[in-house]
Amino acid sequence: MTRQLDTVEPGFYRVRLVKGGPWVPVEVKCDPLTEMISVVEMGRSTVFEIALSEFKDAIVDCVIEADAFQHPLIRICWFGEKIEPHVYDKMLELIDWARKNAPEHPVLHPTQPIRLSQLPVDLII
Secondary structure, three states: OOOOOOOOOOEEEEEEOOOOOOEEEEEEEEEOOOOEEEEEEOOOOEEEEEEHHHHHHHHHHHHHOOOHHHOHHHHHHHHOEEEOHHHHHHHHHHHHHHHHHOOOOHHHOOOOOOOHHHOOHHHHO
Protein backbone atom coordinates (compact mmCIF):
# COMPACT_ATOMS: atom_id res chain seq x y z
CA MET A 1 0.00 0.00 0.00
CA THR A 2 1.40 3.41 -0.95
CA ARG A 3 1.10 6.55 1.11
CA GLN A 4 -0.40 9.68 -0.44
CA LEU A 5 1.81 12.60 0.42
CA ASP A 6 -0.73 15.33 -0.28
CA THR A 7 -3.59 14.16 1.93
CA VAL A 8 -4.04 13.98 5.65
CA GLU A 9 -6.21 11.60 7.59
CA PRO A 10 -7.52 12.54 11.04
CA GLY A 11 -6.36 10.20 13.77
CA PHE A 12 -3.46 9.36 16.04
CA TYR A 13 0.17 9.29 14.96
CA ARG A 14 3.67 9.10 16.33
CA VAL A 15 6.49 11.12 14.84
CA ARG A 16 10.07 12.06 15.68
CA LEU A 17 10.89 15.77 15.81
CA VAL A 18 14.61 15.10 15.24
CA LYS A 19 16.65 12.17 13.93
CA GLY A 20 17.23 9.76 16.80
CA GLY A 21 14.76 11.55 19.03
CA PRO A 22 11.92 9.97 21.01
CA TRP A 23 8.54 9.28 19.43
CA VAL A 24 6.05 12.10 20.02
CA PRO A 25 2.31 11.32 20.20
CA VAL A 26 0.28 13.48 17.83
CA GLU A 27 -3.42 13.80 17.16
CA VAL A 28 -4.73 15.21 13.89
CA LYS A 29 -8.27 16.58 14.03
CA CYS A 30 -10.48 17.78 11.20
CA ASP A 31 -13.50 19.98 11.84
CA PRO A 32 -16.04 19.22 9.09
CA LEU A 33 -17.91 22.50 9.66
CA THR A 34 -14.96 24.83 9.24
CA GLU A 35 -12.83 22.41 7.17
CA MET A 36 -9.88 23.22 9.42
CA ILE A 37 -7.21 20.66 10.28
CA SER A 38 -5.48 20.96 13.64
CA VAL A 39 -2.44 19.20 15.11
CA VAL A 40 -2.08 18.47 18.83
CA GLU A 41 1.39 17.32 19.97
CA MET A 42 1.98 15.48 23.24
CA GLY A 43 -1.62 15.97 24.39
CA ARG A 44 -1.18 19.71 24.76
CA SER A 45 -3.00 22.51 23.01
CA THR A 46 -3.16 22.86 19.25
CA VAL A 47 0.26 23.57 17.77
CA PHE A 48 -0.86 24.10 14.20
CA GLU A 49 -4.03 24.81 12.24
CA ILE A 50 -4.64 25.10 8.50
CA ALA A 51 -7.64 25.14 6.17
CA LEU A 52 -8.00 21.89 4.27
CA SER A 53 -8.15 23.82 0.99
CA GLU A 54 -4.72 25.40 1.71
CA PHE A 55 -2.91 22.16 2.57
CA LYS A 56 -1.72 21.22 -0.93
CA ASP A 57 -0.38 24.74 -1.51
CA ALA A 58 1.45 24.58 1.82
CA ILE A 59 3.18 21.37 0.70
CA VAL A 60 4.41 23.03 -2.49
CA ASP A 61 5.60 26.13 -0.63
CA CYS A 62 7.47 24.09 1.99
CA VAL A 63 9.15 21.87 -0.59
CA ILE A 64 10.25 24.94 -2.55
CA GLU A 65 11.66 26.50 0.63
CA ALA A 66 13.27 23.16 1.64
CA ASP A 67 11.42 23.43 4.94
CA ALA A 68 8.93 20.56 4.70
CA PHE A 69 10.23 18.68 7.75
CA GLN A 70 9.56 21.71 9.96
CA HIS A 71 5.89 21.93 8.94
CA PRO A 72 3.95 19.99 11.63
CA LEU A 73 1.29 18.57 9.33
CA ILE A 74 3.63 17.64 6.50
CA ARG A 75 6.01 16.00 8.99
CA ILE A 76 3.13 13.80 10.16
CA CYS A 77 1.90 12.94 6.66
CA TRP A 78 5.34 12.11 5.28
CA PHE A 79 7.17 10.67 8.29
CA GLY A 80 4.55 9.88 10.93
CA GLU A 81 3.24 6.43 11.73
CA LYS A 82 -0.46 5.88 12.35
CA ILE A 83 -1.14 4.39 15.80
CA GLU A 84 -4.16 3.11 17.68
CA PRO A 85 -5.90 5.35 20.26
CA HIS A 86 -4.78 3.13 23.15
CA VAL A 87 -1.13 3.47 22.07
CA TYR A 88 -1.57 7.26 21.94
CA ASP A 89 -3.04 7.19 25.47
CA LYS A 90 -0.12 5.07 26.76
CA MET A 91 2.37 7.50 25.25
CA LEU A 92 0.61 10.39 27.02
CA GLU A 93 0.67 8.40 30.28
CA LEU A 94 4.44 7.94 29.93
CA ILE A 95 4.88 11.69 29.39
CA ASP A 96 2.81 12.46 32.51
CA TRP A 97 4.79 9.92 34.53
CA ALA A 98 8.09 11.37 33.32
CA ARG A 99 7.03 14.92 34.23
CA LYS A 100 6.40 13.78 37.79
CA ASN A 101 9.18 11.23 38.27
CA ALA A 102 11.97 11.57 35.70
CA PRO A 103 12.53 15.08 34.32
CA GLU A 104 15.57 13.83 32.38
CA HIS A 105 13.52 11.22 30.49
CA PRO A 106 13.91 11.56 26.69
CA VAL A 107 10.14 11.90 26.10
CA LEU A 108 10.29 15.29 27.81
CA HIS A 109 13.00 16.47 25.42
CA PRO A 110 11.62 15.55 21.98
CA THR A 111 13.82 18.01 20.10
CA GLN A 112 16.99 16.28 21.29
CA PRO A 113 18.33 12.93 20.03
CA ILE A 114 18.36 10.13 22.59
CA ARG A 115 21.89 9.50 23.85
CA LEU A 116 22.03 6.27 25.81
CA SER A 117 25.40 7.21 27.27
CA GLN A 118 23.80 10.20 29.01
CA LEU A 119 20.73 8.47 30.42
CA PRO A 120 20.61 7.56 34.11
CA VAL A 121 21.00 3.83 34.65
CA ASP A 122 17.49 3.47 36.14
CA LEU A 123 15.92 4.66 32.86
CA ILE A 124 17.86 2.11 30.81
CA ILE A 125 17.15 -0.93 32.97
